[in-house]
Amino acid sequence: MTNRNKKKQPPSGYRAPRAAAPSRQQAAPQRQGIFGSLFSPRSAADTDMPKMRTSIGRGFITAAGTPGIVVAIAVVVFLEWLAAVLVGFQGPFAVFVNALAIPPVGTSFDFQIAQGMFGVQGGLIAVLGFVAIRGVIVALFTGAIVDVLQTGSATRWSLVRGMRAIPTAIATSVASMGLVTVAIFIGPVLGLGLGALLQVGALVVGIYLFVFAPTIAVAEGRGMPESMSRSIRAGRMPGAGNLGFAVLYVIPTIALLVAPGKPGSDIGVNPTIGAWVFVLAINLLQISMLAAFSFRYLSVAGEVPEPAPRRARPARTG
């Protein structure tokens, strides 16, 4: 073994993808704005997007390996549960497995909790506040995650950095809420099967299109419209497998939510130790997935096609 090999780090042989690699191929000109990103043709370039298992593994290591994030998960879930109990919510505690879920999965949780606390009509108003709170939480966690991914650690400045993404994260939550709301209202018209499919589809599409936006806002300091537009373009990069990754996140999350017999399934305001461990562990996985999405974006940030410059209007003559 050579000295060069001895120095090699890390010993596992893990090699992460390059950050901000230059674009392999310039994409076709994109239309302007959020909807421009949605409806413009996808670029033909393939991508260095990490594999799914690499993304999940790196996301988990990022979340679990950062004590500040682990502690924050427990504190945030505890405070959310305490607040819910004080307002009159009686459980089941198990629904809090989605307390830190990524919008719009988390937005569905907000709907459920808001209606559990305030009834159907009151819940529709309360959910607006919940969505805003979720936006703040997602932004702050994203700030910490991006710093850990880029520098190896998170500091209090990570939170300051995350605060820059609050408008973007709230906008993402609101857009997600819109998607979920449309699905809720249209779903019943389509019948039980198609309606359920539409609602799951809304969750998948919401993740697929908007999940990168907070990361973009934190890592690149972009504004809200630009971050969301860029998130859509990043999500739609061909060969990236983002749709599959979104499905991989959404389906198990729903399955877990409806699975019977999980700890904390009973009505009650004093969760057991087992229920706490279970709910905190699932929320760790939720933040791990948020980190996984951040990791995926940061790995291909340089490949995301920029929108074409807006064409100047021809000067009027006469």
Next chain:
Amino acid sequence: MLPAAAAPAVSWSGFQGDPAHSGYASDGPPPPYVEAWTSLAELGGTSGQFGLSQPVVVGDTVVALGTRSVVAVDLATGESRWTVGRDPGPAVPPAAYAGTGTDAIVYTEGFGPHPPGSRVSASASASASASATASASPSTSGDTDAGPVDSHLVAIDMETQGSLWKPTELDAVSYTGVTAADGVAYVGTEAGSVYAVDLETGTTAWTVDAGGSVDTPLVVVAGLVVATTRATNDAPASVVALAAADGSETWRWKGDTPVFRLSAASADDTHVYVGYSDQNGTMRALDLKTGALAWTARMNAAVNLVSAPVATGDAVYALDFRGQLYRFDPATGSRTWDFAMNELVLRSGPVAVGDHVVFGTTGGRLAAVEASSGDVVWQTEAGQGQLRSIAVTPDRLVAVRGGVQAGLVAYDTDPSGAIVRVPSPTVFNPAGFFGSFAIGALVFFAVVILGGRWLLRRAGPALATEAAEGEDAGVDDLDAPADEDDA
């Protein structure tokens, strides 16, 4: 004609005890309880799964309906007094009443054209709801209890079990059971009709269309007959009050949130109470005189539709299908307390017995909750078969048990039993709340942070920097382009 009975013998006359379905007996045995007897009912057939109906108590006899028989047992011993056959029909609550010179039982019969286990042809489906006579003759096949049977109302003498009058035909199957009050039997049908039948003669006093299928027991209180109707294509699920004298509509409350069905209703002197199966389940109180919505109270799940809230005058109790019992203020709807049993309750409702509320669960547990505190003071272990439809007498509770050993089971106060005190899991317990979190979080931190740091050291930095790229050049590449395997 027999001489008039010396004293009213009917102590639990029908669904939830009385025509208002109050579900309340001020004089009943307090907990702790001990099982006094079990009386098995040989139900058999495809319809045996439905078990017995709500029992009624007349003197020292308990009477309940099976789908093919009327069974009567001795209240003291549980031994069979008599059994008479009936035309196959839903095992829905009968009503007991003191007739002229005799105590009697009135009940409905007939599954109509769709007896359980039947396979109905398309042509039969088309004519399913129309005919009130046995001439409706859809083709049926398979393992059936019986062929088509028209629906009708029957009254029998408790002494002789003979019919008191010619059966009164109904226009469709009745699932409401019978409510008997002031010499009149009230019955609803799937076709949406409400019947008032004179208990002396069996003649129909009036019939009205309630505007939707009526399938929960009718409330009779303060000169009103109150029915809940299912939603139709044209109308939401509603509560409708008819004048008991002539059936004229006094008021109608149309649900404010789309639901298919409402629970059975109950009433006290001021309100009608009904469970609403909207998203999380709510309890609604309507003004008895006007039908105006008085209050709405939220619950954590819907009230099961075959039970009704219990109304004692100073409290309203409701039991949702997840086994959570609520006490509401009848004036305001504010929740006084709740107890979460966290056990399914699919067909049972509570009864108020003195200072306690007693209910059975689908798992076979019987529990008694103290009315003042909301604490469980006595309960059995879950048993075999659901426990439901409790009737209360001064000395004894009689409940219906479902499952393999279906029948009736009686409970007495157990002088040697122990009273416990179990607060609801919905009561905030600071030690449990913070203690469980603290221990759970410590376990979580220990496992995750230790494991996570170890993994982080093995994995190295997430994103390769320019400085590290040279050293990483020889490392095994685990990150092939995504499109190689992400598909």
